[in-house]
Amino acid sequence: MVDFEHRLSNLKALGIYRSLEQGKGIDFASNDYLGFSKNEAIRDQLLKFMKTSYSLGSTGSRLVSGNFKEMEEIENFISEIFQSESSLYFGSGYLANLGVLSSIGGEDTEFFSDEYNHASIIDGIRLSKSIFKVFKHNDSVELEQFLQKSTAKRKIIISESIFSMEGDQAPVEILEKLAEKFNAYLILDEAHATGTCGPDGLGLAFTLKWNRVLSIHTCGKALGGYGAFVCCSMEMKEFLINHARSFIFTTAPAPFMVAQTRFALTEFITKKSHFCKLTENVEFSKNLFQKHGLMHTGTHIVPFIVGSSHQAVLLAQSLQAAGIFSKAIRFPSVPENSARLRLTLKSFHTGKQIRFLCDYLEKFQLEQLLQKEFKCISS
DSSP states (O other): OHHHHHHHHHHHHHTOOOOOOOOOSEESSSSOTTOGGGOHHHHHHHHHHHHHOSOSSOOSOTTTTOOOHHHHHHHHHHHHHTTOSEEEEESOHHHHHHHHHHHHOOTTEEEEEETTOOHHHHHHHHHHTOEEEEEOTTOHHHHHHHHHHOOOSEEEEEEESBOTTTOOBOOHHHHHHHHHHTTOEEEEEOTTTBTTSSGGGBOSSTTOOOTTEEEEEESSSTTOSSOEEEEEOHHHHHHHHHHOHHHHTSOOOOHHHHHHHHHHHHHHHHOTHHHHHHHHHHHHHHHHHHHTTOOOOSSSEEEEEEEOHHHHHHHHHHHHHTTEEOOEEOTTTSOTTOEEEEEEOOTTOOHHHHHHHHHHHHHHHHHHHHHHHHHHHHO
């Protein structure tokens, strides 16, 4: 226990100790981009479903007793919406990335992974025991150089489509061209693009035509629920059912979780106002931030870089006191000395709320600049 106490003390000293807390104030921190976690229409449909559902739990893995009709229906529904040959539902985005990457890799495989990819992608690659190269963030030139030198039988390019901490987009069309040129698979983690980006909000992989593209989508962000699904070929679905350990050896998601995904997807595709309002807020905030000298990614995820972990925590606490809920993101979630507030825009934000946030950040940034100038003069 002494060793654990020492390690916890080190985290506190470095300003990267984490604790659980409930956020209060205007939500600029969560992934509830469309407000679906509190959507009344989805809730009402789910309550009706619960009154008629035969089971609260799935009772087992998909391969044993958890393959109920709602599960097969949602996979057909997903394939229709995302125009994929097939799809496979997982318990979470982390489990999906772990299952897909660990199962399709191996000694004859080489992964090519963006340096800012999510931890679940990194863990999946490690579990696959494959050779891997990490290319500089969104650097397609370095990626192509790696691909040219590779002698692996199977090559796999893996990238987030919208990066969770940076908020920028991957050059998906270039990645597709490279995948086709080198006969490689392209896997896109669409966790933060599903419901928020691309044609009608269906993600950045939606328009790609290369037959070796897999897209992985989460249900726990814009869709407001829990779970994930992989859009892929029928052959790949069969392969994953037989090889993805995070699919085979875990209890299937409960029927009500799957039903929530269906109701959320139905709400999304039938009522375009959610996506349109989010798009409007992104554009409004972009113009406002740029006008006030603040960096903006052009997407619904806007990192406000502070640098110091301690200062990022203090800024988040200060914002909370002012009525805005945000979180300080620190190492190891982001590189050292790049602590930040990861600000997320929602469809339900008002112009007044976005202006208030912008004014607060501009004031903080100005105070930081003045402090630096004072230190320079003093020295």
